[in-house]
Structure formats: C-alpha cells, structure tokens
Amino acid sequence: MEKTTGVPYEYLRSHKKFPHVWCPGCGIGIVLGSIIRAVDGLGLSKDEVAMVSGIGCSGRMSVYPDFNTLHTTHGRALAFATGLKLAKPHMTVLVVMGDGDALAIGGNHFIHAARRNIGLTAIVINNSTYALTGGQASPTTPVGARTTTSWFGSFEPAFDICRLAEAAGASFVARGTAYHVLELDKLITRAIQKKGFSVVEAISQCPVSYGRFNQMPTGVEMLKWQKDHTVSIAAAGKDAATDKISRGVLLDRDRPEYTEEYFKLVERLKADGKSK
Amino acid sequence: MTDAVGVMLQGNEAVVEGALAAGIGFYGGYPITPASEIAEMMSRRLPQQGGVFIQMEDEIGSLAAVIGASIGGLKAMTATSGPGFSLMQENLGFAAAAEIPCVIVDVQRAGPSTGLPTAPSQGDVMQARWGTHGDHPIIALCPSSVSEAYHLTIRAFNLSEKYRTPVILLMDEVTAHLREKVVLPLPGSVEVVERIQATVPPEWYFPYEETNSDVPPIVSFGEGYRYHIDGLFHDRAGFPTSRLDEIRPWVERVFRKIDRNLADIVHTEEEMTEDATVVLVSYGTTARSARYAMHRARERRKRVGLLTLQTIWPFPEHAVDHLAHQARLILVAEMNRGQILLEVERIVKGRCEVRGVNRADGELVEPRQILDALEQ
Ligand SMILES: Cc1ncc(C[n+]2csc(CCOP(=O)(O)OP(=O)(O)O)c2C)c(N)n1
Ligand code: SF4
Numbered sequence: 001m002e003k004t005t006g007v008p009y010e011y012l013r014s015h016k017k018f019p020h021v022w023c024p025g026c027g028i029g030i031v032l033g034s035i036i037r038a039v040d041g042l043g044l045s046k047d048e049v050a051m052v053s054g055i056g057c058s059g060r061m062s063v064y065p066d067f068n069t070l071h072t073t074h075g076r077a078l079a080f081a082t083g084l085k086l087a088k089p090h091m092t093v094l095v096v097m098g099d100g101d102a103l104a105i106g107g108n109h110f111i112h113a114a115r116r117n118i119g120l121t122a123i124v125i126n127n128s129t130y131a132l133t134g135g136q137a138s139p140t141t142p143v144g145a146r147t148t149t150s151w152f153g154s155f156e157p158a159f160d161i162c163r164l165a166e167a168a169g170a171s172f173v174a175r176g177t178a179y180h181v182l183e184l185d186k187l188i189t190r191a192i193q194k195k196g197f198s199v200v201e202a203i204s205q206c207p208v209s210y211g212r213f214n215q216m217p218t219g220v221e222m223l224k225w226q227k228d229h230t231v232s233i234a235a236a237g238k239d240a241a242t243d244k245i246s247r248g249v250l251l252d253r254d255r256p257e258y259t260e261e262y263f264k265l266v267e268r269l270k271a272d273g274k275s276k
Numbered sequence: 277m278t279d280a281v282g283v284m285l286q287g288n289e290a291v292v293e294g295a296l297a298a299g300i301g302f303y304g305g306y307p308i309t310p311a312s313e314i315a316e317m318m319s320r321r322l323p324q325q326g327g328v329f330i331q332m333e334d335e336i337g338s339l340a341a342v343i344g345a346s347i348g349g350l351k352a353m354t355a356t357s358g359p360g361f362s363l364m365q366e367n368l369g370f371a372a373a374a375e376i377p378c379v380i381v382d383v384q385r386a387g388p389s390t391g392l393p394t395a396p397s398q399g400d401v402m403q404a405r406w407g408t409h410g411d412h413p414i415i416a417l418c419p420s421s422v423s424e425a426y427h428l429t430i431r432a433f434n435l436s437e438k439y440r441t442p443v444i445l446l447m448d449e450v451t452a453h454l455r456e457k458v459v460l461p462l463p464g465s466v467e468v469v470e471r472i473q474a475t476v477p478p479e480w481y482f483p484y485e486e487t488n489s490d491v492p493p494i495v496s497f498g499e500g501y502r503y504h505i506d507g508l509f510h511d512r513a514g515f516p517t518s519r520l521d522e523i524r525p526w527v528e529r530v531f532r533k534i535d536r537n538l539a540d541i542v543h544t545e546e547e548m549t550e551d552a553t554v555v556l557v558s559y560g561t562t563a564r565s566a567r568y569a570m571h572r573a574r575e576r577r578k579r580v581g582l583l584t585l586q587t588i589w590p591f592p593e594h595a596v597d598h599l600a601h602q603a604r605l606i607l608v609a610e611m612n613r614g615q616i617l618l619e620v621e622r623i624v625k626g627r628c629e630v631r632g633v634n635r636a637d638g639e640l641v642e643p644r645q646i647l648d649a650l651e652q
Contacts, residue, residue: 082332087302087347
C-alpha cells in the first residue's frame with residue numbers, strides 16, 4: 001500500500017500545480033498513479049520520459065508529473081508525439097488522451113500511428129463521454145447511455161478501442177480499469193516496454209459528467225460497475241463466452257517499429273555512399 | 277576563389293535548398309498541388325543527410341509533428357497550399373502561443389475551397405495574418421523570384437529560431453513552379469541562426485520568463501530540463517494559469533518581442549521611388565508584373581516607383597507611411613480582391629489616392645492591367 005500510494009509523490013510537481021483540476025471520485029488520477037508506478041518500476045529517468053496529452057479532463061494529466069510534458073491541441077497528441085519521437089528516438093514518449101480526443105477528433109492520427117507502428121505508448125482514458133465539455137456523447141458511449149447530447153439514450157454504435165488498435169496495426173493492446181489498479185500498473189509497464197505502438201485502454205469513471213446521468217452518481221458506484229462488468233482474460237480465458245468486457249493483454253506481437261526503420265534507412269544510405 | 281555557384285532551380289526546389297542551408301532537421305507534410313515538389317525532394321534529401329522526413333496523414337498532423345520535432349530540438353518545416361493551410365490554423369496558433377519555432381510554406385493557389393489547384397493566387401494573405409483564432413503575433417515572408425524563395429526560406433528559419441515564433445513563407449504557384457537561375461552561396465557562407473540555449477541550471481530555468489531580449493531561451497525535451505509546454509495561457513514556467521498578473525506580462529511580451537524588432541524583421545525594396553508621384557505596392561509574383569509596368573511607364577516619362585514587400589506580416593507600415601507623404605497615387609497590385617490594399621489604406625489615412633489592381637480568377641495580374649490602371 002505504501003508503495004502504491006507513496007511512489008507518485010516523488011514524481012508529482014506537488015509544490016507547483018496542486019490542487020489538481022479533477023473532481024472528487026474521478027478516475028483520471030488513479031490512471032496517473034499507474035503510469036507513475038510503471039515508470040518508476042522500470043527505473044526510467046524522468047529526463048528520458050515525455051508525456052504528451054490532448055485536450056480534455058484526461059489531457060490535463062500532463063501538467064502534474066515531473067517529466068518533459070506537452071499539453072497539445074484536441075485530438076492531435078499522437079501527431080505531436082510522432083514528431084517528438086522522431087527527434088528524440090531514445091525518449092519514452094507516453095501519450096495520454098480521452099476517448100473523444102483519441103477516437104473522434106483524433107481518430108485519424110490514432111489509426112495512422114498504429115499503422116506506422118511508431119514507438120509511442122498511447123493511454124486512452126475511456127470514461128465513455130466528453131467529460132470536460134459537460135458530458136456529451138463520445139465514440140465510446142455505450143448504446144442506451146444517457147449523455148447531454150443523447151438525452152433519450154444513445155443509439156450510435158460505439159467503437160471498441162482495442163479492436164480498432166489491433167486492426168490498425170498496433171504491436172501491443174491491453175485493457176484495464178481504474179478499479180483494478182495494480183493490474184493497470186502491470187499493463188502500462190508492459191506497454192512501455194514494448195517496442196512499437198502500444199495502446200492501453202484504461203476504463204475510468206466520470207461520476208460528474210457521465211455517472212450522474214446513468215444511475216451512478218458517485219465514483220464508488222462507478223468503480224463497482226467496473227468490478228462487476230469486466231473480467232480478466234487471464235482468469236476466464238480469451239475466448240470465454242461472456243458478455244463482460246475483457247481485461248488484460250489482448251494483443252502482443254512484433255512488427256517493425258517506425259523510428260528504427262527510418263534510421264535504418266539513414267544508415268543504409270550512408271553505407272551505400274548515397275549520403276550527402 | 278569563387279564564393280558561389282549558379283544553378284537553375286524551380287521555386288519549390290529553391291525552398292528545399294534554402295531549408296537545407298538553414299539546417300532543417302525535420303519535414304512533415306501531406307501532398308498538395310502546387311507544393312508537392314517540396315515534400316518529394318525532402319523525402320530524398322533529408323534521409324541522405326540524417327534528417328527526418330515523414331509523410332503525415334493530413335495537414336493538421338503535419339504541423340503537429342513539426343511542432344513536436346521542434347520541441348525535440350530539430351529545425352522543422354512543413355509545406356502546403358490553401359486547403360492544407362486552412363487545416364493547419366489551429367496548430368499554428370499553438371506554435372505562436374507556446375512560442376515554438378517552425379516554418380510553414382503556403383504555396384498559394386486559387387481558392388476558396390479546392391479552387392483551381394494549378395493556378396496562382398495571393399488569396400491567403402489575410403489568412404496568414406489572422407487565420408488562427410485569437411490575437412497572436414506572426415511573421416510572413418513573400419518571395420517574388422526563385423532566388424528570393426531560396427533566401428527567404430533561410431530567413432524564415434532564422435527569424436523563427438531567433439524569435440521563437442512560427443514563420444510563414446507565403447509563395448504563389450508561379451514562383452513555386454518557375455525555373456530561374458539562383459546563385460547559391462557556398463556552404464558555410466550562409467548566415468544561420470540557432471535558437472537561444474539556456475545557460476542556467478534546470479532548477480532556475482523558466483521557459484516563458486521575461487528576459488532582456490523578450491525571447492526566453494528554449495531547451496529541447498530530453499536535455500535534463502523537465503518543464504511543461506501548453507497551449508493554455510501559461511505562467512513563466514509554462515503551467516496553465518488564469519491569473520491576470522501572469523497572463524498580462526506574457527501577452528505583452530509575445531507581441532513586444534516582434535514589435536521591438538521590426539527593423540530586423542520587416543524587409544521591403546524600393547525602386548525608382550525617389551521622384552515618384554505614383555507608387556506601385558506589390559509582393560510575390562505580382563511584383564514582377566508591377567516592375568515591368570513601372571519600366572514601361574518610365575519610358576513614357578511617368579514618375580512611377582515600386583515598393584516590393586518581402587515581409588508582409590508584420591505589415592511594413594513605415595515604408596508605406598513615408599511614401600504616402602510624396603505620392604499622389606498608390607496602386608496596390610495583388611492576386612486577390614484587395615487584401616493588402618486594406619492595410620495600405622489603413623496607413624495612408626487618406627493622404628493620397630489609393631487604388632487596387634486586382635485579379636482573383638487564377639490568372640496573373642499582367643503588366644497591361646497595371647498600366648491601364650496608371651492611365652485612369
Ligand atoms: C478543436 C476543438 N474542438 C472542441 C474542443 C472542446 N473540447 C474540449 S475537451 C473536449 C472533449 C473531451 O472529451 P474526451 O476527449 O473524451 O476527454 P475527457 O474530458 O472525457 O477526459 C472537447 C470537445 C476543443 N478544445 N478543440
Ligand atoms: S468531469 Fe468527470 S472526467 Fe472530468 S474531472 Fe470531473 S469526474 Fe473526472
């Protein structure tokens with residue numbers, strides 16, 4: 001417990017930017033804790049870690065940890081991170097986005113980062129809504145859910161973030177929740193370790209802009225929902241018949257990583273005497 | 277010893293040569309006529325020099341990647357045309373607000389919308405100034421020859437690094453596709469400006485602090501100075517703030533860093549203006565039609581001069597102001613319906629007659645049209 005709660009303090013810009021902006025009961029801080037423990041566990045130097053985030057409650061995360069941090073524009077975090085990674089290939093570049101950020105306005109960058117298989121760790125905080133702007137429907141809002149723009153229940157089908165990432169070419173895909181926080185630590189650790197584009201969908205609670213409209217007005221009720229509606233694939237088996245949402249590592253494969261391939265080309269041109 | 281070589285280059289090629297001479301390390305772009313040659317050449321030249329080329333999924337991502345690479349310490353550039361320039365506007369504002377050096381080439385084609393993809397225009401002049409939302413400082417340069425495309429590209433990089441600001445190179449299709457002789461300086465003889473580095477230890481570093489020059493040093497990510505960059509209004513450390521006492525100094529500084537250096541940033545060229553009672557004001561390819569018209573008019577003993585704007589933003593107020601004292605008539609020639617005309621009128625304030633010579637149908641403003649306007 002000490003290690004779970006104590007480690008983040010060493011990484012937070014506590015003297016600078018607290019109290020934070022998140023509401024009581026919000027899950028985003030829990031995901032930040034997992035990210036920090038993963039970085040700490042891997043022994044990475046803070047100087048070598050960049051956190052690039054989009055716009056939204058989730059995007060606000062980059063303000064707090066003591067890394068090289070960049071709060072970009074809505075939906076574009078992966079594209080900013082692509083440039084940074086190519087300029088500093090040795091850095092660990094973590095990209096934090098909300099579900100609307102990553103999949104609606106930023107959907108194009110998401111699938112192309114996956115297709116390129118560039119060495120970024122994308123953490124999509126899925127709270128099923130556009131939280132910052134007051135709880136509008138997002139590409140992951142479940143059918144039937146009530147939001148401020150689907151007041152009579154959403155009838156649009158939702159994206160499955162993980163299947164989308166897999167189809168688009170990611171090397172590593174995992175899903176965790178804010179409730180199963182120690183498991184989330186491990187998933188993020190493996191995602192960072194993985195060469196290539198890795199995606200962790202972190203199911204998170206937003207009691208204020210989502211839960212309130214869907215009979216879960218507090219963080220506790222929403223965490224319970226995460227506990228009851230998800231199942232670990234390690235425990236149940238990947239193809240077990242269940243209508244619950246699966247948690248764990250959904251995909252782990254090796255594909256050529258973009259940055260490495262690019263600099264191989266540079267080296268090859270040099271060796272062939274084609275450099276100028 | 278010769279100190280230069282003459283070569284035949286296309287305008288777009290000259291931009292690439294200029295960028296390489298200025299030390300470009302990163303190019304991110306998306307294909308579009310009439311700018312595609314820049315990306316095509318960059319895709320060959322940059323990997324040969326150890327630099328990075330990436331074809332992004334759209335122009336929004338292109339400028340985002342350029343800004344990311346600049347934060348990683350590389351001199352970075354993208355090139356596009358009207359439709360792509362429209363898509364870049366939000367991130368252009370990010371670069372201005374976060375004070376990240378980068379160069380954006382807009383090879384203007386006739387618009388709006390898809391317009392006439394292979395036809396020239398100067399319709400993006402006001403967009404270059406005000407395209408992104410919110411008040412912001414900006415620098416935009418306009419080449420009117422292939423040689424200028426080369427030199428102004430170098431200048432665009434230099435100004436962007438020196439003042440921590442995005443710089444727009446506003447070309448048009450004609451200069452982009454024209455082939456002309458360019459005298460390339462020998463490597464090493466080009467003036468290349470590097471961004472100001474921090475000299476203080478990390479704990480004393482504030483990326484947005486007030487400095488004597490108003491341009492605080494910028495440190496790349498991954499160099500041991502861990503800090504925050506944000507498009508939200510920020511304090512001197514880069515963190516979001518809504519405190520007026522932190523916002524005001526920042527807003528004032530980002531404008532001041534440009535305003536106090538106008539002599540360095542704003543370049544214009546005057547020809548035959550000493551005795552001129554009629555002054556032509558022009559820029560880009562149109563300035564060449566204006567120059568031709570001026571010479572024909574001089575043959576007819578008309579006292580006509582020419583002011584060519586190489587910097588269009590910030591607007592060369594001083595140059596126009598001083599000509600307004602002597603001129604009877606100022607004619608502003610441009611391939612749009614009168615965008616710089618509005619600026620000239622703003623400065624002249626009724627001291628002399630000001631008229632536009634305009635065309636926005638994808639064809640050049642020809643010397644004939646300018647001569648006709650002189651006769652009126
Ligand atoms: C271009 C643009 N469009 C819209 C917005 C307004 N906006 C800010 S955050 C946001 C959505 C946030 O939802 P999500 O990405 O899911 O993140 P969350 O707040 O739920 O963490 C929107 C639409 C914006 N900032 N920029
Ligand atoms: S609105 Fe929702 S997501 Fe945003 S801080 Fe509050 S609880 Fe968290």
